[in-house]
Amino acid sequence: MKVTVCIGSSCHIKGSRQVVEQLQRLVAENGLDDKVELGGTFCMGLCRQGICVTVDGEVFSVTPETAETFFQEKIKARL
Numbered sequence: 819m820k821v822t823v824c825i826g827s828s829c830h831i832k833g834s835r836q837v838v839e840q841l842q843r844l845v846a847e848n849g850l851d852d853k854v855e856l857g858g859t860f861c862m863g864l865c866r867q868g869i870c871v872t873v874d875g876e877v878f879s880v881t882p883e884t885a886e887t888f889f890q891e892k893i894k895a896r897l
Contacts, residue, residue: 819854821893823880824870826861834869836882844889853897
């Protein structure tokens with residue numbers, strides 16, 4: 819599964835670094851390093867939606883406050 823977090827300036831200001839750190843921690847804690855490819859990309863062009871995160875090409879809006887729920891529902895539950 820490929821998970822990509824926008825790290826462009828707008829998403830960075832909104833907390834994309836914290837989202838990346840939380841997802842890295844959750845992937846490691848759940849032993850999913852071999853199943854989840856976590857990466858970053860610059861602007862996805864959807865700045866109004868918040869911090870953009872794609873899971874196998876599907877776009878979601880995530881915040882540092884919703885990152886753990888997002889992980890459980892959109893990443894872990896799909897594996």
